[in-house]
Amino acid sequence: xxxxxxxxxxxxxxxxxxxxxxxxxxxxxxxxxxxxxxxxxxxxxxxxxxxxxxxxxxxxxxxxxxxxxxxxxxxxxxxxxxxxxxxxxxxxxxxxxxxxxxxxxxxxxxxxxxxxxxxxxxxxxxxxxxxxxxxxxxxxxxxxxxxxxxxxxxxxxxxxxxxxxxxxxxxxxxxxxxxxxxxxxxxxxxxxxxxxxxxxxxxxxxxxxxxxxxxxxxxxxxxxxxxxxxxxxxxxxxxxxxxxxxxxxxxxxxxxxxxxxxxxxxxxxxxxxxxxxxxxxxxxxxxxxxxxxxxxxxxxxxxxxxxxxxxxxxxxxxxxxxxxxxxxxxxxxxxxxxxxxxxxxxxxxxxxxxxxxxxxxxxxxxxxxxxxxxxxxxxxxxxxxxxxxxxxxxxxxxxxxxxxxxxxxxxxxxxxxxxxxxxxxxxxxxxxxxxxxxxxxxxxxxxxxxxxxxxxxxxxxxxxxxxxxxxxxxxxxxxxxxxxxxxxxxxxxxxxxxxxxxxxxxxxxxxxxxxxxxxxxxxxxxxxxxxxxxxxxxxxxxxxxxxxxxxxxxxxxxxxxxxxxxxxxxxx
Numbered sequence: 001x002x003x004x005x006x007x008x009x010x011x012x013x014x015x016x017x018x019x020x021x022x023x024x025x026x027x028x029x030x031x032x033x034x035x036x037x038x039x040x041x042x043x044x045x046x047x048x049x050x051x052x053x054x055x056x057x058x059x060x061x062x063x064x065x066x067x068x069x070x071x072x073x074x075x076x077x078x079x080x081x082x083x084x085x086x087x088x089x090x091x092x093x094x095x096x097x098x099x100x101x102x103x104x105x106x107x108x109x110x111x112x113x114x115x116x117x118x119x120x121x122x123x124x125x126x127x128x129x130x131x132x133x134x135x136x137x138x139x140x141x142x143x144x145x146x147x148x149x150x151x152x153x154x155x156x157x158x159x160x161x162x163x164x165x166x167x168x169x170x171x172x173x174x175x176x177x178x179x180x181x182x183x184x185x186x187x188x189x190x191x192x193x194x195x196x197x198x199x200x201x202x203x204x205x206x207x208x209x210x211x212x213x214x215x216x217x218x219x220x221x222x223x224x225x226x227x228x229x230x231x232x233x234x235x236x237x238x239x240x241x242x243x244x245x246x247x248x249x250x251x252x253x254x255x256x257x258x259x260x261x262x263x264x265x266x267x268x269x270x271x272x273x274x275x276x277x278x279x280x281x282x283x284x285x286x287x288x289x290x291x292x293x294x295x296x297x298x299x300x301x302x303x304x305x306x307x308x309x310x311x312x313x314x315x316x317x318x319x320x321x322x323x324x325x326x327x328x329x330x331x332x333x334x335x336x337x338x339x340x341x342x343x344x345x346x347x348x349x350x351x352x353x354x355x356x357x358x359x360x361x362x363x364x365x366x367x368x369x370x371x372x373x374x375x376x377x378x379x380x381x382x383x384x385x386x387x388x389x390x391x392x393x394x395x396x397x398x399x400x401x402x403x404x405x406x407x408x409x410x411x412x413x414x415x416x417x418x419x420x421x422x423x424x425x426x427x428x429x430x431x432x433x434x435x436x437x438x439x440x441x442x443x444x445x446x447x448x449x450x451x452x453x454x455x456x457x458x459x460x461x462x463x464x465x466x467x468x469x470x471x472x473x474x475x476x477x478x479x480x481x482x483x484x485x486x487x488x489x490x491x492x493x494x495x496x497x498x499x500x501x502x503x504x505x506x507x508x509x510x511x512x513x514x515x516x517x518x519x520x521x522x523x524x525x526x527x528x529x530x531x532x533x534x535x536x537x538x539x540x541x542x543x544x545x546x547x548x549x550x551x552x553x554x555x556x557x558x559x560x561x562x563x564x565x566x567x568x569x570x571x572x
Contacts, residue, residue: 010147019137048076241270284473462521
């Protein structure tokens with residue numbers, strides 16, 4: 001239907017070369033040994049892995065020379081999988097980045113192109129590294145064009161949305177079968193999530209818990225007895241030196257390959273895949289370069305497999321490589337940390353409860369995202385048919401009238417897309433509206449721009465929404481401090497505001513204000529402070545409020561107490 005409408009409107013499809021739309025360049029590479037990885041760091045470190053969007057971990061700011069511009073598409077030469085990189089990043093060896101030649105690239109448009117790029121992955125893997133850039137640029141893809149010949153970004157986004165709809169319907173069907181229609185956490189699941197970091201753990205030998213299964217296959221012909229896709233006869237998943245796809249590379253003939261259930265797959269060989277670990281709850285066989293292990297004297301569940309396989313991977317992935325293969329003789333002598341009961345025995349029940357809770361949280365996030373997409377669409381339609389004095393803010397909580405004696409919580413973040421985020425988890429709405437909160441505006445900004453902005457003493461911070469929710473406006477008025485930083489405590493100084501924040505249109509910005517985040521801004525926050533008088537907030541750690549994902553560079557409002565260091569923090 002979408003394609004038909006597109007063509008009827010004058011749109012058409014054209015075969016073009018990738019080089020018409022992208023420039024591919026080698027990345028300035030950094031050795032991971034030269035970097036400091038931390039859960040509190042801000043910059044993605046992109047490598048050859050196909051996991052986690054190609055991100056090996058997060059690092060601190062290193063320098064501008066090696067920093068790679070985001071809103072681009074990166075690829076690792078060994079896995080040859082393409083990933084959209086929303087923000088600036090660093091990269092390791094044998095990686096490259098494709099930069100758009102057109103305006104308007106976003107993650108949905110990127111997914112359109114990535115689907116085409118990945119179609120040629122197997123061919124690219126057969127090329128010499130020195131030949132890749134030329135071959136990539138000359139690869140032909142099909143793109144949609146509007147009647148005037150311009151690239152139809154709108155169709156690309158709509159097509160990706162259509163595919164999302166299809167996947168959501170599939171997910172909903174799966175959730176119904178799997179019993180996840182209701183994602184409300186039980187008390188036991190809430191307790192497991194809250195106690196995870198403090199849960200008592202103990203070290204166990206992998207070889208004492210698991211043993212390698214001797215799976216002997218009858219003689220087989222790989223071409224005749226395996227298929228890339230399963231069917232009624234070729235239905236045994238086969239593990240190999242596979243990076244991604246849960247380690248499954250082929251499907252084997254049911255009469256040619258032995259299989260076992262509830263096992264853990266360990267990849268022992270491969271330039272990229274060595275040390276990968278995958279849970280295999282279904283019947284699974286082995287092709288080459290990997291092996292299956294099973295629990296000794298007990299039976300795993302799907303949840304315990306997921307928990308323990310993750311623990312094993314965390315233990316061995318960085319220890320083994322193509323030069324030092326992850327053989328069972330080596331892996332069996334490694335140790336993993338697992339939760340235990342008060343008696344010191346492995347707490348399998350806790351693992352299962354915890355994994356179940358995590359699954360529910362992830363599924364609920366997808367459902368919430370979907371609900372927000374639907375609501376945003378409905379709001380747009382509504383705005384087209386009737387006027388409204390106060391438009392609902394995308395992503396903000398729409399509160400219902402409550403009884404006076406009921407404490408209403410500001411339980412959802414108020415998010416102004418690509419502008420400012422207001423993070424007031426577990427905050428009473430009445431405290432917000434009565435001005436009882438002591439709030440801080442955190443503004444992450446590069447070192448060169450930070451000093452200019454910090455010393456300005458008067459800035460106008462752009463807000464992209466024309467109308468803000470009452471919650472957002474009240475939050476801004478309760479801001480008493482501002483802090484410019486680069487996710488380093490040593491480069492973060494809080495300043496007390498010298499005047500209440502005001503919200504004005506651009507034409508009403510007074511002289512002397514330095515304008516920031518001007519692109520697409522509809523309104524501006526007028527913020528005044530004295531850069532010569534840092535505020536006394538006591539000991540603080542800005543990394544306590546660290547964020548990841550696409551919004552980590554966006555300024556946000558939080559409580560002052562969110563960054564304060566307390567006694568418990570120092571003990572840890």
